[in-house]
Amino acid sequence: MNGGTQSRSEAQSRADRIRMVRRELAELEREGVLTLTAEQRGSFEEYADKTLKLLAEQFDVDTTDSQKRVSWGLRIASTLGGLAMCAAVLLFFSRYWGYVSTPVQVAVVMLLPLASLAGTEYAARKERTLYFAGLLALIALACSILNLAALGSIFNMTSSQNALLAWGLFALLLAYRYGLRPLLVMAVGFLLSWASATLMVRFGLHWVNFGDRPEHFVVMGLLVFAAPMVIVHKRHTDFPAVYRLAGVFVFFVAVLALAEWGGHSYFPGATKTIERIYEFLGLISTAGFIALGIRRQWDGVVNLSAAFFVIFLFCRLYHWWWDWMPRFVFFGVIGGIAILLVLAFKRMRAGLKEGAEA
Numbered sequence: 001m002n003g004g005t006q007s008r009s010e011a012q013s014r015a016d017r018i019r020m021v022r023r024e025l026a027e028l029e030r031e032g033v034l035t036l037t038a039e040q041r042g043s044f045e046e047y048a049d050k051t052l053k054l055l056a057e058q059f060d061v062d063t064t065d066s067q068k069r070v071s072w073g074l075r076i077a078s079t080l081g082g083l084a085m086c087a088a089v090l091l092f093f094s095r096y097w098g099y100v101s102t103p104v105q106v107a108v109v110m111l112l113p114l115a116s117l118a119g120t121e122y123a124a125r126k127e128r129t130l131y132f133a134g135l136l137a138l139i140a141l142a143c144s145i146l147n148l149a150a151l152g153s154i155f156n157m158t159s160s161q162n163a164l165l166a167w168g169l170f171a172l173l174l175a176y177r178y179g180l181r182p183l184l185v186m187a188v189g190f191l192l193s194w195a196s197a198t199l200m201v202r203f204g205l206h207w208v209n210f211g212d213r214p215e216h217f218v219v220m221g222l223l224v225f226a227a228p229m230v231i232v233h234k235r236h237t238d239f240p241a242v243y244r245l246a247g248v249f250v251f252f253v254a255v256l257a258l259a260e261w262g263g264h265s266y267f268p269g270a271t272k273t274i275e276r277i278y279e280f281l282g283l284i285s286t287a288g289f290i291a292l293g294i295r296r297q298w299d300g301v302v303n304l305s306a307a308f309f310v311i312f313l314f315c316r317l318y319h320w321w322w323d324w325m326p327r328f329v330f331f332g333v334i335g336g337i338a339i340l341l342v343l344a345f346k347r348m349r350a351g352l353k354e355g356a357e358a
Helices: 008-030 038-059 065-099 102-126 131-154 162-178 181-202 207-212 214-230 239-260 271-296 299-321 327-357
Strands: none
Touching: 008 038, 065 102, 065 131, 102 131, 102 162, 131 162, 131 181, 162 181, 181 207, 181 214, 181 239, 214 239, 239 271, 239 299, 271 299, 299 327
16 A cells, blocks of 8 residues: 555545445345355454554544544534634734734734644644644635735725635645645635636726626636546545536536526527526536436536536426416426436436446
């Protein structure tokens, strides 16, 4: 086992597979399907114990179900704690900012990100699970946001979309340095917002209205989805899934926005016509991403696409029937369609099962 190239997520996946094999072997022996000799059983148990111990020592992975449940709680707590500390920092300085002199203000906003970054690095070196590092990384990002905002206010600088670029690049560096997926999601959000804002400026509009043209995000969402095909992740092997999910989510939200508010589209024509086009695009694209996700075994893409397929379908049926159909009939029809979808997905699942067995 090469601990130098294996990430913690890969190590955790391997530990989970070993535990699953151990449970399945025990079940097979209990049912009389497979019986291992004492030598074979002892050899496997020795291998499993040794490997799990080594993985736990090198990567601090969870080797029991109880540990995994606690780890989920730790992830949630560290994320919420980081967000709460970010809010505390911002609110603290907004409360007392006017009581300190300008040199002190400049010194504070310059030192805070550096101190938070140093704390993140220290925590990452001391703790392999990165719970505290993730919390401090969020604080470092919040302090960098405070830094640019405060300096702009102190020196009366004109606001620019380039602040989004700076925050996005900083979040991206933190994400890749410490393998933090929440920071990667934030980085993608900042960078896409900057790209859209830059296009707005090129068109002679104010950059703060970057969300007024969802078609920017339609294209950029597809680019983010395709990024793992170009960017090779030998170290952070769990990042491609983040890119795919973030890209699909941005794409679907942008298409949904255009399906409901077609007046924000670049395309000329009647607003209703544009909305209908994007509604059908949403239905077709979700079905396409479901098929692609099934073929590539991207469970997250399949689940997210299925959820948006239902949303697009409901919106389409709402526009068709809500104004003239009795409410109880409308919801009854929706329920019936949901049942048909369940049957269709079950049939698809059965077909996939038969294909796998063949």
